Amino acid sequence: MQETKTEAAGFRLSPQQQQLLASDGAPGATQCAVLLDGPVDVEQLRAALDGVVARYEILRTTFVRPAGMRTPQQIIGEESAPAWSLEEQPSAAGVIADDAALEALMALEAGREFDLERGPLVRALLAGGAEESALLLLTACAACADSASLSLLLAELCESYAGKMPTEEPVQYADYAEWRHELIADEESQVQDGLAFWRDAAADRPAPPRVLFAQRDRPRGTQRAAAALDLGAVGLDELQRAAVGAGVTVAVFLEAAWHALLARMTGASELLVAGWADGRAQPDLARAIGAYEQPVPVRCRFQETTTFAEILDQVRRSRALAVRWQDCGDAEDLAAVAGQAAAEWTFSAVGQLPAPAREVLALRLAPGDAPLVLALRGSDAALTGELVYDPLAVAHDDAREIARRFVTLLHSALADPSLPVAQLEILEADERELLLSASGADAPAAGAETPVHERFEEQARSTPDRPAVLGVSESLTYAELDAAANRLASHLERLGPVRQQPVGLCMERTPSMIVALLAILKAGGAYVPLNHEHPPARISHQLLDAGARVLVTEQHMLASLPELDATAVCVDRDAAAIADRPSESLGSVAALDDLAYVMYTSGSTGTPKGVAVTHGNLATYAASIAARLSAAEDPAGLVFGVVSAISTDLGNTSIFTPLVSGGCIRLIGAEAATDGGLLATELAGEPLDVLKIAPSHLRALLAADADGVLPRRWLVVGGEALTWELVGQIRSRSPDCRILNHYGPTETTVGCATYLLDDQQRPDSLTVPIGFPLAGARIYVLDPRLGPMPAGVPGELCIAGAGVAAGYLGDAGKSNDKFVADPFAPAEGTGRMYRTGDRVRRLRDGAIEFLGRLDDQVKVRGFRIEPGEIEATLGAHVAIRQVAVCAEDDERGGLRL
Ligand code: AMP
Ligand code: MG
DSSP, rough: OOOOOOSSSSSSHHHHHOOOOHHSSSEEEEEEEEEOOOOOOOHHHHHHHHHHHHHHHHGGEEOOOTTTTTOOOOEOOOOTTTOOOOOOOOHHHHHHHHHHHHHHHHHHHSSSSSTTTOOEEEEEEEEEETEEEEEEEEEEETTTTTTHHHHHHHHHHHHHHTTTOOSSSOOHHHHHHHHHHHHHHHOOOHHHHHHHHHHHHHHHHOOOOOOOOOOOOOOOOOOOOEEEEOOOOHHHHHHHHHHHTTTTTHHHHHHHHHHHHHHHHOOEEEEEEEEEEEEEESSSGTTOOOOOOOEEEEEEETTOOOBBBHHHHHHHHHHHHHHHHHHGEEEEHHHHHHOOSSSEEEEEEOOOTTTTTTEEEEEEOOOHHHHHHHHHHHSSOEEEEEEEOOTTOOOHHHHHHHHHHHHHHHHEEEEHSSHHHHHOOOOOOOHHHHHHTTTTTOOOOOTTTTTHHHHHHHHHHHHSSEEEOOOOOOOHHHHHHHHHHHHHHOOOHHOOOTSSSEEEEOOOSSSHHHHHHHHHTTTEEEEOOOOOTTTTHHHHHHHHHHHHHHEEHHHHHHHTTTOOOEEETTTTTTTTHTTTTTOOOOOOOOOSSSSEEEEOOTTSSSOOOEEEEHHHHHHHHHHHHHHHHTTTTTOOOOOEEEESOOTTHHHHHHHHHHHHTOOOOEEEEEHTTTTTHHHHHHHHTTTSSEEEEOOOHHHHHHHHTGGGOOOOOOEESSSSSSOHHHHHHHHHTTTEEEEEEEEEOOGGSSSSSEEEOOOOOTTTTTTTTOOOOOEEEEEEEEOOOOBBTTTSSEEEEEEEETTTEEEEOOOOOHHHHHHOOOOSSSTOOEEEEEEEEEEEEOTTTTEEEEEESSSOOOEEEEEEEEEHHHHHHTSTTOOOSSOOOOOOTTTSSSOOO
16 A cells, blocks of 8 residues: 555545445444553553554544535644543442443443544543553544454553554555545456445345334434343353354354344345454555444345355355455445345454453444444453344344344354254243243133024024114014024925035125025035126036035026036025925024035135135134124124125124124125225215225225215224225224224134224334234244244244134145144144244234235235136136236235236
8 A cells, every 4th residue: 555645635535434424423433441450650541642643643533524525534633633532530440340330431422422523533531540440441433443443552552551662654544545446446357346246236135124123214313222142151162163163253153143043033035234344354454543344245045944054154155255345345335235234243353452451341333324233242251242223223122132032043053053044043931931822812702602693593582673684775683584594594404405515605795695694504504605706617616616515596696607516596586485484493403513614715726725614613703703892892783884795704704793793784785895985875874883894995995085984983904914004094084983903814714813903103013913812812923843933023823723714625635734733732732723824923012913925825905816826727728838927016005916
């Protein structure tokens, strides 16, 4: 490095300094606290400091913005200028003995702003100079000294205090800064590779994943807090041995553990971590003082089977490449890496300092841009460190938890680096217990032991004259509905075997459909809800697959239905015969294990799969959702709107909940159900009390600016993620309506978790949480090995309890993949568990947040779709050789295939 600065008054900033001084905020402070053997000769210390500062221009540099220029220049002060300050504090006792007091003192010092134009930019604080043990705390502007600089500075300071003046000429920082700029502008091919490295790094940057509960969209603060790492039990020998065994340095081993932990906590398949490089790759910089350290991109890819050893290798390579080209990054490159990274990683090797220094108590870097920085220091004697975090972005409890998990994972990786990252331990035993107890209890809600049609019969006996179902032109009281259903049940029974048999149900959304549905249950059959608007091939597949021998329908639909291999009962055509049947109940003919319905849902291999739901399942759901509503208000007498087809399980909430609790069903025709204006007109004067609807459906209805569609009491929203934006819309139009987010797959009987919104915004959850388990359900967040995931960590939502369906009808293989033994069942081997494929995490209060899917299943306008089903169907066409189906965002915030 040759002299290039001559006549100019100021010098260009290095890329590191540009990055640090770019934002209008302060560049931050680097700090080092050392224990000195006292008493200290203060005058001698001052003289030593004077000497060091005189040797290094950067320690007497200030930053002045020339008029009309955006970036400051560095101005080197005279050797004799007062460039540093030394303050004295009489007592060191409190600070040395008490970590918290030292922490507080350092935070206080770091928080004192530097006057960048005037200086001083190096401050020394001497506590207890007259005592046997004194504390020297150096606080330097990060644009002047990095953490290694403080160690070097202290070493020289101690030597010259002891009378040994260094002789060799130091490299001056302004020369280095010039050299960096010239290097980047160089045409040499070797440097071209370095420039390409940074160009690629900028182009291919994975989106930073959210780390635990870190909030998004909030301005990042400049203040930092720290959570201690309890590394006492990490054996340095063991660490050394493991690192050598893996062919890496101790620092890389630790860095890989940090990557592994971040991968585990975020579930990200690719991570970019800003790793710190010491910036002193050029041989003559080894002992240079200045802002040399800089962020470099270190990245890792993770798959389910990736082992820790593979991560060690990835980190080693990625870091080596980044360090090789570290000098070729410009300020923008550095800022981009630091700003985009999920988290930062620093490691400082702390060497032995000469007397009178006894021990380095703390070494602190200026806060980086990432909300989370793992800062470790290693010496021959100890490994120490802390998790430095932005308290605006990361809650204190979370930071403490991350710190603990890092240590747990490190132990696990040390014990066996050949383990897959997914299997490294991050949970402590007591935490595991706590997590499982938060999964929910098995206690069912009252009424869960009685089939829904029997509970309906009880209700009909106690409130015969109450309206039970309202259609557009027709309505039925409880007594009328019961009698009509009994007659049809008796008719069905006479036709042939319906008991424990699937019975097709294909009808318009009228009160007759509710009659038919109840009749099938009363006759001991299981209904198979069909949608007459579906293609005939799909309907016939469902009837055939279910083995339905009887189909209850309406005459005008017969023409559009496929060739039937089943006896059709047309409730209109056969009305006279049905009317002749007795109106008394057939008596109890259904057991809880009998099937209640078979609901078809999209199947990834090309054909829809039938989910077999038992009476026990359905009774559990109806009872628990009724209990959920009752907790706030007795649902008896409330009017429940049905706006979706019964061939999806969305309709079930609004049909069985009222029937078992004395409410009333209001059926909305298909036309009004898709036209907000029409619906509002239809409901004018008689608003709904309860409406269960999918968010995309509701959004479409509200787009018609029709406030009248919103119910008075309860809006139950489910089937897809509920956005805060939609909640805002609902709130502004109908402030008194309670909003219940309702979650559950068909395979666990409509619903298993709910979240009642209160007035609080929840910045910890990107969408409205799906909440807490309904009575009788247990919901777990599990890793791929079905072990519990800690709070905050994404995993697969798995559901156990009385709502878990019997399986997929006639498909044991598929059932065995998705319905597995519940590993946490109270008595081993007793329970079953459904793996939803939903990616979720448990929030701090125990509520579950929905994060998306683990596979490519999507919801399009509330309908569950496996792209594979469509691919298989399209692919079967003779003219189609290859096919791919993907979902993409549409203009209205939904999805389109
Ligand atoms: P389905 O079987 O049609 O009810 O679809 C179940 C799937 O819909 C779940 O596995 C989730 O992926 C999604 N889902 C259902 N309810 C919600 C909800 N409240 N929030 C987010 N996703 C939901
Ligand atoms: Mg559902």
